[in-house]
Amino acid sequence: MKSQPSKLLYQTALGQAYLGDTLEFLPSIADESIDLILTSPPFALKRKKEYGNEDEDKYVDWFMGFASQLHRILKPEGSFVLDLGGAYMPGFPVRSIYMFELLVRLVKEAGFYLAQEFYHYNPARLPAPAEWVNVRRIRVKDSVNVVWWLSKSKNPKADNRKVLKPYSDSMKKLLKDGYKAKLRPSGHDISDKFSRNNGGAIPPNLLELANTDSNSSYQKQCREAGLKVHPARFPAGFAEFFIKFLTDEGDLVFDPFAGSNTTGKVAEDLSRKWMASELSEEYLKGSLFRFDNPILSTQSPIKTTSLKGSPYVSPQF
Known part of the structure; x- marks a missing residue:
């Protein structure tokens, strides 16, 4: 089935959230207009998740379909930060190397440089996968995502004085x-x-960030409105670190797999402009609760009366 063209769902003082297929949305973004692409796309897992992950054996080819466009829209001094979770081979306690295969292709084929690798450690993550960790007890729990900090040039903009500990x-x-x-x-x-x-x-390239916002305002309001809470949110601290480290106030941050739009919220709080694209209407609807008085687009399929306790105002553009 052919996907629908992307539509502006809502906007704020500094950002815009688009609903639709990012692959179709990307060509509408101007060349070299983005300062930072920051995203955590659906991971490559053998077990299907409700947020729409691709199979591990198809993942790299799937993601490379976005690569040339992401490279095109990035400014010469800009950065592309990609957070990826690990996966086990089906039926065996050995790891997939899809993250590394993707890295090699992004560098060799798409023209990115590897500025630095990071590791996103979540100490609150539950023991998994259950078969190998809890039942057979032959592996320890998987608590680290790899994060590739990629750049368009050999000298991307960055300043570690903004993220001192x-x-x-x-x-x-x-x-x-x-x-x-x-x-x-x-x-x-x-x-x-x-x-x-x-x-x-100066911080290390190991980021220890627990994702424990089970009682956040976003989640409470989603439940009250009868909307699904996105099951794979990354912590605000993750976005905050890279936005501070790699951008200045007024720069433009883009998340091509926005989910519940943590990236846009943090960018707005840090006085950066932002743009988000997300395929799931329900997740993007829920992301409205992250913002004060977001403005719904006249293109939006949402009615201001469709959500209980809606904070939305009428479009002003």
């Missing part, structure tokens, strides 16, 4: 007491600059 107690003591410059046993020459207070510690 609080100093540890030991570092605070070192800054207070001072540090004598010396050659470490490892061979690293630690200069007196090591004891300079830079306002915080």
Whole structure:
């Protein structure tokens, strides 16, 4: 069945959310107009999920259908951050390598550079897969997603001073007491600059972010409105880290697999412009609850009276 053309569902002061097939929506976006593409697409899993994941053996080809367009719309200094979950081979306790196959093709075929790899660790994730972790007890629980930070050029815009972490107690003591410059046993020459207070510690490429927002306003309002809560939301802290790290205020952030539109909400809170595309009408309807007074488009299939307790206002454009 042929998908319907994308339609503007709603907008805010800084962003726009489009309902429809992202593959058909992408050609309408201008060349080199996006500062950051930040997304967590449906993962490659053998077991079908309600959010529409692709089979592992077809996933890489499926995603590569988007790659050239994503490369085209990204600014020369822009970044593309892709969060991917792991998968086991069907019936066996051995891992799929689809994430790495996709990375190689995005670099070799689509023309992206790998700026840096990250690992998204969720300590609150339940033990899974159950067969190997809980029943047979031959694997530990899978709690890490790989995150590819890709870029269009070899020198993408980034500033780690925007994402500094609080100093540890030991570092605070070192800054207070001072540090004598010396050659470490490892061979690293630690200069007196090591004891300079830079306002915080440079974060590692392991992001520890628990997704525990089971009682969030978004979820409560979705339930009250009779809408499904998106089952695979990524934490706001994930989007916040990369938006701060890789963009400036006023830059444009795009999520091509928006889901419940965490990316758009965080971008708006950080004074960035945003654009979102999502295939599921129900999930995008629910994402309206993330915003104060979103404006429904005249193209929207939603009526302002269709959701209980609706905060929507009439379109002004």
